[in-house]
Amino acid sequence: MKITCLAFALATSLLTITAxxxxxxxxxxxxxxxxxxxxxxxxxxxxxxxxxxxxSTTSGxxxxxxxxxxxxxxxxxxxxxxxxVRVVYDPKKIGYAQLLDVFWHNIDPLDAGGQFxxxxxxxxxxxFYHDQEQMRLxxxxxxxxxxxxxxxxxxxxxxxxxxxxxxAEEYHQDFYRKNPERYTSYRHHCGRxxxxxxxxxxxxxx
Numbered sequence: 136m137k138i139t140c141l142a143f144a145l146a147t148s149l150l151t152i153t154a155x156x157x158x159x160x161x162x163x164x165x166x167x168x169x170x171x172x173x174x175x176x177x178x179x180x181x182x183x184x185x186x187x188x189x190x191s192t193t194s195g196x197x198x199x200x201x202x203x204x205x206x207x208x209x210x211x212x213x214x215x216x217x218x219x220v221r222v223v224y225d226p227k228k229i230g231y232a233q234l235l236d237v238f239w240h241n242i243d244p245l246d247a248g249g250q251f252x253x254x255x256x257x258x259x260x261x262x263f264y265h266d267q268e269q270m271r272l273x274x275x276x277x278x279x280x281x282x283x284x285x286x287x288x289x290x291x292x293x294x295x296x297x298x299x300x301x302x303a304e305e306y307h308q309d310f311y312r313k314n315p316e317r318y319t320s321y322r323h324h325c326g327r328x329x330x331x332x333x334x335x336x337x338x339x340x341x
Contacts, residue, residue: 164225166190169234169269170197170297172217172261173242174250177310177318178327179220182241188228193221194303194310197263198295206304212255219263221300231269235276238262240335244280247291252325263297270294286334 173179176194183192196209199216209216222234242260243250249258262277264270273294281290302308311318322328 166223167226169222170263171238172219174258176218176220181311182237183222188225190223194307196301209257212257217259231272244290244292245288251327260292262294265297
């Protein structure tokens, strides 16, 4: 059977295209960000890390007036920042409303002075929205919780636009994994789980 140059070229081209297509890596999943402040950021990574669809969590600082603040500055309450966690997630696998539900069940939304044993505005609770849809969902979730009758006090958690987020020092990242004994001791002595159980009926896994 006679094989023409054109036929050979077309066949070779097809094989090349097929091989190239097969060799290409899978596309990265779509990504969106959510930012929440819930007291000590050590305790806010774990609840989100265990969720399917969450790609990463990062402890950091947001809502202040100083560029590149240090932990020492923030913890002293001199920069206006709150300790927070930045959650990167795949919106095809988990929705922002689900993240909000996890957030509420891991904080004390009635305490305007801090969280659990940590006091000061650097430990305030807050939802920092990244777009208008996040703002709408956050406001609705807060209103629904306020009107649910669960609490006899108002919800004081702030809902504000996300500003510059500064990742915390490396030793703070994944602290619950790097230092499990210290992390568990801190949660216990700070009364976090005891208070969450009072508020929500059961303390979340951590």
